[in-house]
Amino acid sequence: MRKAILAVLGILLVVGAIFGAKYLIDSKQRVRPIPPKVVKTVFADKVENTVVPIIISANGNLTAKRRVEIYAEVQGVFKPGRKLFKPGQEYRNGEQLISIDASEYYATVQSAKSNLYNALTAIMPDLRLDFPEVYNKWQEYLNNFDINKTTPELPEMTSEKENYFISGRGIVSNYYNTKNLEQRLSKYNIRAPFRGILTQALVTEGTLVRAGQKLGEYIDPTIYEMEVAISKSYADLLEKGKKVALNNLEGTQNFEGTVSRVNGSIDVTTQTVTAFIEVKDERLKEGMYLEAKLEAKQEENAIEVNRSLLLDNNEIYVVRQDSILDVVSVNPVYFSDAKVVLKDVADGTVIVTRPLQGAFAGMLVKIFEEDNTK
Template identity: 65%
Template sequence: MRNIVLSVLGVLLILGAVYVGNIVANSKKKKRPVPEKVIKTVYTDTVQNKTIPIIIPANGNLVAKRRVELYAEVQGIFKGTGKLFKPGQKYRAGQTLIRIDAAEYYANVQSSKSNLYNSISAIMPDLRLDFPEVYPKWQKYLTSFNLDKTTPKLPEMSSEKEKYFITGRNIVTNYYNVKNLEQRLAKYTIRAPFSGILTEALVTEGSLVRNGQKLGEFIDDAVYEMEVALSKKYASLLKVGEKVALNNLDNTESFSGVVSRVNGSIDASTQTITAYIEVKDATLKEGMYLEANLNAKEEENAIEINRNLVSDTNEIFVVRDSILDVIEVTPVYFSDTKAVLKNIPDGTIILSKSVPGAYAGMLVKPYTTQKTQAKITKTKNAE
């Protein structure tokens, strides 16, 4: 009997130990956590189509609109004019830039003018006897003749006899020889064709100037032009008179210009068209590098977004019921950072910033500020 009791107790003890062990073992097992759904917060914008100005960026260097390269047509010693012939020297319109010694040539001109005067004086008695009706006008011509001034124009010949008589005495030939010499004498003095500044000087006072030698460069420092090359697809958009905003590379100065000319042909090698922008400002200098923004046209019923939001297949992400989707768009213009798009309905919610790893069907949560949330709540209450 005792052995039976001990056996039963032993079995019960073993069963109890197994039960307790199972409880302890089960209590140490960790439950696998259920993963939470990750919802990305995205920045969005609501489409509102409007008129978008298409601005074409361009750049180039300023060049003076009016420029003169100074060349000598005669030979002689360069004489002083009261102003140093140096780069940076300013001159008014009509002021003497260069004076070349013309003493010897001037003497030849005066000699020819004197011969013309003597020739006319020699025929005056014959005119008084044979052509009394034309004598007064020739007498008046002699009276107005001044060797120190430009030779006046010969009187108008009213009859064939008068013309034959005057021509037969070589008066007309001598007159035109004198005018030819006077024209060449004027080339010994070079005057400023307009007010401006000397940018290059290749001779100095006292140096010998030779025929055909370049003397310097003179520009109008009040008006400049910038030549820009644009793609041929903008040829129909560029208009003469269109205003242009310009700025320097540091964006510290801004200027206003206007499209003055557009080339009528396209460069065959680069397939670009050249436009010229005229700009006036006292602070500008020739050779300055500027950036320009040309207002090519205005596109109606369009939006402008960051270029990186448009895929290679011309699609963008939209948000529909907190889920990303894609729609096709029609690009009108691409700049370096922006894209102008059409065919997007008003009220469409699009991404305003790119989302890494975004895909159609992705669950998202639009980011709303307190101001936006208050506006949404106000709209719902009104409804």
């Protein structure tokens, strides 16, 4: 009897433990609230295919089209001039830029002229006796010979005998030696080849200038060129004389240039073609950084959108039935820094015009509508 009672009590204890555990488990379960459906607002617009101009952007620095690097061909002390040899100094065409002291060399030139004059004087008696028919022209040449002026050209020799006689007396060799010295004497004075401005000065008055030394740089500030590199895909679209829109990086100044030259070869490394754009404007300065926009061609039946809207697999988001997000495949035909030109997008398609974070196909969305009542 006692064993039966203990068995019954054990069974009751086990059953009670099971029900107690089940109660505890059920009491732990919480009812999770159903999350509300979130409908994101998107910016969208209907597609209308048009003719989109392909604008090629390129950047570059301005350089003067006419530029001269000034070098010394002779040696001497830089003499002070009427104008200071400083950057920013303007000069007229033919005006003296640099004067180098040539007093010692000038004496050498004068000595050579004197030797030529003496040689001519010495042959005059023989010319009068042996060649009376040419005596007058040589006498006239001698009368017009001024040692303080440029040596005049020798009279034309009309016969072989006259030529042999004059050359045999060393007149011709003396003449060309003198002209050579005069030519070198002219290099002591450097003159402006055109109206322009000095942009670099590497010497000052009193400096000892040496032959081959660079003295400065001189430019024409009225006309500039900008070198740009264009993809080889558009090489055949660049034509000499084509107008180009230019602007500074801030976008506050606009200019108009013209394609002046196009390189005939393609850069092997970058696969680009070099084009030169000529531009004239008083506001321009050498070294300015400008952006050029060349209209390469026009793409028909296309749209232009921000590059951030194009997905990795050449797809964009569209809105179906005004509430469901979807993707469609597109054909990108041209990329710029911020835009992309797309084709194969049907007219009337509602595309998303601003990036949407966390977007996916099938997502419920709401198209933003501007309040026009304000």
